[in-house]
Amino acid sequence: MANAKPRVVRGATQNHESTRFSLPQTEADGDWLDARGDIDGAPSPLRTTVTIERPKTIISRNQSPDVSFDRSVNPYRGCEHGCIYCFARPSHAFHDLSPGLDFETKLFAKPSAPELLRAELAKPGYVCRPIAFGTNTDPYQPIEGDWRITRACLEVLAACDHPVTITTKSDRVGRDLDLLAPMAAKGLAAVMISVTSLDPKIAMTVEPRAPHPERRLAAIAKLSAAGVPVRISISPVIPAITDHEIEALIARGAEAGACAAGFIPVRLPWEVAPLFEAWLDTHFPDRKGKVMATIASLRGGKRNDPNFFTRMQGSGPWADLLRTRFHIACRKHGLDGERDRLRTDLFRRPAGAQGELF
Template identity: 70%
Template sequence: MAAKRAVRGATLNTGSARFNLPTREEDGDWLDDRETLDGAPPRLRTTVTVETPRTIITRNQSPDIGFDRSINPYRGCEHGCIYCFARPTHAFHDLSPGLDFESKLFAKPIAADLLRAELSKPGYIPLPIAFGTNTDPYQPIESDWRITRACIEVLAETDHPLTITTKSDRVTRDLDLLAPMAAKGLVAVAMSITTLDPAIAMTLEPRAPAPARPLAAVKRLSEAGIPTYVSIAPVIPAITDHEIEHILEKAADGGARAAFFMPVRLPHEVAPLFRAWLDEHFPDRAGKVMATIRSMRGGRDNDPEFHSRFRGQGAFGDLLRTRFTIACRKYGLNIERISVRRDLFRPPRGPQGDLFG
């Protein structure tokens, strides 16, 4: 059954039962369609609120995550990926993990100043800072706010290592910063490619770049000397799992050096949003999709346990890993381990530059 066109990712805008938040009415995707039919461009109904945090580096101690610090220039994400595991974080703002998450965004314009201050602290120990671990650092509002770029400028100045995960080819606009850093071994980029089917992408991640564009970005990044991964995350059974080998082949053709994948995760409010999305766009296979997901998650919609949450259990989880491993071997991926250097770091210059340094 063909997927229906979507203007936003979520079909619901309910509050969070975990925090006793109220249900919110949808503000109407039909408005986009109506204005298009009237010959006018759709209204941009996304709003951005300025956030002024006290720190910008987030620390984590999760035993199954390969980094201990990250930067998220934005909260919420206009890409609207229905499966996004970050959606529940919007409930902390008394907002819905549904449509609010993808239309009511937060930006942190002082991020670069905060980063400079944190890197200047005595005894700071440099380890790779990960961008794109929660919401996409190159979502559409980055074109105007340029917060991600400002942070990278600080990291480039100080020779600080970083990694980036994104769905957007907008990352290539920062090649002037990233390529020189890559020449020093300071950066690696993971392009997230979930599907190569435009019809599926149109509902699965409706405001993310079309699949051909992140593939083209893999090629541009690789040609610029930047070590590039491809992230197939998530893999959705009966909807995108048949594409694993094709994505890896195309990624390798574009110069990707490594890849990883993750079965779909449905924590907290993501599960009912995902179910509603299935009922709307893939009613013919909704039951099969959820049954297969539960078979990989110990009979639940989601497995929150460390280590197993990223792998998937059971026969289907084993099959995905086997297919992925065989395809990577066939296309020459994951032969070498990509790492970034942390021995070149120097603290930021103060207001007087190097005069007294």
């Protein structure tokens, strides 16, 4: 794999088979490819396809002690940003699709999400707590520009005065300031924007279809200026690739107007691990050994730690060092405040098929 030519502007270097469901390895051919053929000997760019998914419910629940939310909405399945480290990749195997290139190119959209959301909020037993967007795949990935499902869901929440948190690595979130700013003024909205590297070359390799880091920092500034609480996430921190940027990222986030920061050491669950190693073979063969050895140090000698309380933090000397550097940088730049608590007392249950309010 060290001499393989990566696909143009895609993250994964292959359609790696699923290790859990005996998913056969899928070759990228047929109507997946642009008609232009190979470019300078490299594989043709893959076209993105979108399939409509019709779920019966849209609010997902969790009881994990490692996250601050107990419910979330994911308007899309799969993500065109193509981040090689994305822990959501394995979910594509449930659809007999590869967590590799399929995850980036075979996307699913849920246009019924706003109606399903309205119906679930209207149930008599519904208890209001913040709904998180961007917990699995990015709600502002490129196809949101056309489908606008995230925005439609925000319109439902805004009409009900329901709190929402958003995590994204796209400046497209700024398009919805007309909704987010009034919600934030009521204590109903908070955003986290992910910036994992300030180096455009590294960012383009790690997150090939995500917006330029400077555009994300500009989005932080735009949201902050509009009164929306916005945090900077530098997750995931990848040893020997992005860890040297911790202090610079925190400094730039503070300069842009972020009110707090967060980080998680890189996680490699299930099929993500072999995809990540193949990506290292292609893009960073000279430091693959160091990267994987440090990850093992963070994860109890393994490629991944699935256990509660440690999976998001890592353990051992390397984890302690990363946390120390992060906390020192946050204190220096005033980003060590507590997470904003959003209001739930303003919630008004939607009524009627059209969601009209009393």
